[in-house]
Amino acid sequence: MKIMKTYKLALVGATGLVGRTALQVLEEKNLPVSEYVFFSSKKSAGNTIHLLGKEYVVRELTETSFDEGFDFAIFSAGGETAKKYAPIAASKGCVVVDNSSAFRMDDDVPLVVPEVNSDDLKHHNNIIANPNCSTIQAVVPLKPLDDKYKIKRVVYSTYQAVSGAGKHGVEDLENTQKGLEPKKFPHPIANNCLPHIDVFLDNGYTKEEMKMINETRKILHKPNLKVTATTVRVPVLNSHSESINVEFENDFDLEELKQLLKNSPGIVLQDDIEKNIYPLATNSSGFDEVFVGRIRRDESVPYGINMWVVADNVRKGAASNAIQIVEAMMK
Amino acid sequence: MKIMKTYKLALVGATGLVGRTALQVLEEKNLPVSEYVFFSSKKSAGNTIHLLGKEYVVRELTETSFDEGFDFAIFSAGGETAKKYAPIAASKGCVVVDNSSAFRMDDDVPLVVPEVNSDDLKHHNNIIANPNCSTIQAVVPLKPLDDKYKIKRVVYSTYQAVSGAGKHGVEDLENTQKGLEPKKFPHPIANNCLPHIDVFLDNGYTKEEMKMINETRKILHKPNLKVTATTVRVPVLNSHSESINVEFENDFDLEELKQLLKNSPGIVLQDDIEKNIYPLATNSSGFDEVFVGRIRRDESVPYGINMWVVADNVRKGAASNAIQIVEAMMK
Numbered sequence: 001m002k003i004m005k006t007y008k009l010a011l012v013g014a015t016g017l018v019g020r021t022a023l024q025v026l027e028e029k030n031l032p033v034s035e036y037v038f039f040s041s042k043k044s045a046g047n048t049i050h051l052l053g054k055e056y057v058v059r060e061l062t063e064t065s066f067d068e069g070f071d072f073a074i075f076s077a078g079g080e081t082a083k084k085y086a087p088i089a090a091s092k093g094c095v096v097v098d099n100s101s102a103f104r105m106d107d108d109v110p111l112v113v114p115e116v117n118s119d120d121l122k123h124h125n126n127i128i129a130n131p132n133c134s135t136i137q138a139v140v141p142l143k144p145l146d147d148k149y150k151i152k153r154v155v156y157s158t159y160q161a162v163s164g165a166g167k168h169g170v171e172d173l174e175n176t177q178k179g180l181e182p183k184k185f186p187h188p189i190a191n192n193c194l195p196h197i198d199v200f201l202d203n204g205y206t207k208e209e210m211k212m213i214n215e216t217r218k219i220l221h222k223p224n225l226k227v228t229a230t231t232v233r234v235p236v237l238n239s240h241s242e243s244i245n246v247e248f249e250n251d252f253d254l255e256e257l258k259q260l261l262k263n264s265p266g267i268v269l270q271d272d273i274e275k276n277i278y279p280l281a282t283n284s285s286g287f288d289e290v291f292v293g294r295i296r297r298d299e300s301v302p303y304g305i306n307m308w309v310v311a312d313n314v315r316k317g318a319a320s321n322a323i324q325i326v327e328a329m330m331k
Numbered sequence: 332m333k334i335m336k337t338y339k340l341a342l343v344g345a346t347g348l349v350g351r352t353a354l355q356v357l358e359e360k361n362l363p364v365s366e367y368v369f370f371s372s373k374k375s376a377g378n379t380i381h382l383l384g385k386e387y388v389v390r391e392l393t394e395t396s397f398d399e400g401f402d403f404a405i406f407s408a409g410g411e412t413a414k415k416y417a418p419i420a421a422s423k424g425c426v427v428v429d430n431s432s433a434f435r436m437d438d439d440v441p442l443v444v445p446e447v448n449s450d451d452l453k454h455h456n457n458i459i460a461n462p463n464c465s466t467i468q469a470v471v472p473l474k475p476l477d478d479k480y481k482i483k484r485v486v487y488s489t490y491q492a493v494s495g496a497g498k499h500g501v502e503d504l505e506n507t508q509k510g511l512e513p514k515k516f517p518h519p520i521a522n523n524c525l526p527h528i529d530v531f532l533d534n535g536y537t538k539e540e541m542k543m544i545n546e547t548r549k550i551l552h553k554p555n556l557k558v559t560a561t562t563v564r565v566p567v568l569n570s571h572s573e574s575i576n577v578e579f580e581n582d583f584d585l586e587e588l589k590q591l592l593k594n595s596p597g598i599v600l601q602d603d604i605e606k607n608i609y610p611l612a613t614n615s616s617g618f619d620e621v622f623v624g625r626i627r628r629d630e631s632v633p634y635g636i637n638m639w640v641v642a643d644n645v646r647k648g649a650a651s652n653a654i655q656i657v658e659a660m661m662k
């Protein structure tokens with residue numbers, strides 16, 4: 001007789017854009033979960049959710065929601081909700097995987113991309129942070145490159161989809177393409193690239209840019225890594241693209257480097273320019289892998305490359321990565 | 332009595348996307364031109380053009396077109412036409428300003444952005460090259476920065492509009508947004524960022540990327556400048572945006588650097604993040620200036636910045652720059 005351990009899992013923010021995608025990923029993964037409970041704000045409570053052949057009524061999140069005991073809770077409900085409720089859940093023995101930026105840079109909170117630093121899950125105080133979408137897809141290829149060639153400096157320029165701003169971002173693209181005024185973004189996203197994601201900080205960078213810089217350092221365990229970033233919203237529905245310039249300490253063979261990426265976890269190498277094959281937003285949507293291509297030597301530094309990295313920001317950048325963290329902890 | 336010199340000017344490729352914009356710019360500038368003649372391929376010959384209150388019939392370009400004598404000819408008709416007809420025009424004493432890439436890297440052909448290197452117009456063999464659109468808008472701010480702080484290395488990532496691919500590029504955006512198949516680009520541009528402009532070369536770069544690298548060096552007279560580029564087509568109708576990371580030899584004061592750009596020719600500084608003011612494609616369309624903003628110190632190098640540079644690729648990136656060259660030579 002074989003006894004399989006099963007868990008009780010809560011999903012907080014089940015009715016948002018990431019929450020809905022999380023349901024899809026949970027349906028596909030069919031984790032060893034004996035009981036699912038779905039929470040939302042008062043506004044969306046009472047909605048019905050279908051998962052793995054069962055029907056659930058979404059409950060309102062309250063301070064006593066975690067009293068009944070949970071093994072895991074995935075929070076996709078924004079920073080304010082996380083700050084208030086994640087510590088309550090954690091104090092009742094529930095391991096929280098939080099999608100917001102609320103706890104990411106806390107020293108006692110692991111910031112995890114399972115393919116990259118699942119070892120960091122060994123020590124935590126019941127709160128694990130899911131990194132920012134644009135960081136997750138970047139560190140998946142950067143990690144094996146750093147292990148082998150030692151990264152010296154990274155220059156990020158991103159091409160981020162409107163789905164990263166939730167349903168209102170998606171609505172803004174549709175509305176401004178029809179000539180209507182924007183509601184979510186400060187300017188029309190139709191026919192524009194907005195070099196403005198999240199709020200501006202005193203140093204002239206956006207919070208999104210500083211997330212990429214700081215989270216890359218934390219996840220790669222390189223607190224002094226030289227990184228800079230320009231993060232840009234583009235009129236694309238889903239999946240972020242990134243132009244990443246990387247300088248290494250050590251020399252490399254370009255073919256070996258490509259094979260290294262190809263054989264690294266979570267990566268699909270799409271790099272056959274003769275056949276016009278390179279990562280594309282539309283082709284990566286719906287997948288959990290990070291797609292990497294256009295890899296070429298940067299002759300402006302002794303040892304460097306440029307590459308083009310694309311991933312589904314709602315799946316790998318949020319929902320799937322959080323669920324992969326839970327999955328890793330169940331093992 | 333004052334005698335004003337007037338000139339005879341030909342526009343080759345008058346019916347294309349750049350040609351039509353050139354007509355608009357010529358209308359606005361009202362240059363000292365006594366006679367305009369418009370040429371096109373056989374297909375478009377016979378069309379009617381209105382300019383400054385007069386009507387013109389477009390003529391078919393032939394090997395004898397320049398026999399009647401011209402002072403200037405602006406070519407916006409692609410590389411093949413330029414290679415065949417520009418030398419004929421030049422041999423008959425006509426100064427050709429060519430928009431294609433056919434002659435740009437020739438040693439005896441000046442490659443000119445008037446705000447940057449109009450001195451290069453002093454020596455030529457009747458052919459002047461107009462740089463690539465993405466290069467033009469980049470070197471306008473890079474030149475004053477190089478003069479003052481000495482540029483060490485540049486990393487370009489571009490966000491290029493479909494108008495850069497002509498009318499068929501514009502049609503592809505419209506068609507693929509409706510779900511139709513692309514005709515111009517290798518993949519649907521709707522909801523995608525294509526890291527593929529012009530053809531791929533043996534070194535893994537696109538021709539567009541190598542144009543940016545080589546033309547930047549030539550225009551700035553820095554043949555060994557360290558430059559790398561990733562050029563990307565985005566689903567934007569008009570105006571290219573660029574994320575430019577610059578490393579300097581010398582230190583700088585950020586406010587002084589911004590003032591330097593603000594006071595440099597051809598630049599509009601749009602950098603007031605507290606009011607969400609930064610360059611945008613839609614706002615720059617229809618202008619000849621280069622818009623620069625999001626200027627901030629890059630802490631990953633001793634002396635560096637990131638900036639966001641936007642310009643109308645059909646005007647400043649092609650038609651207007653060519654006409655500004657003609658204008659500079661008339662003076």
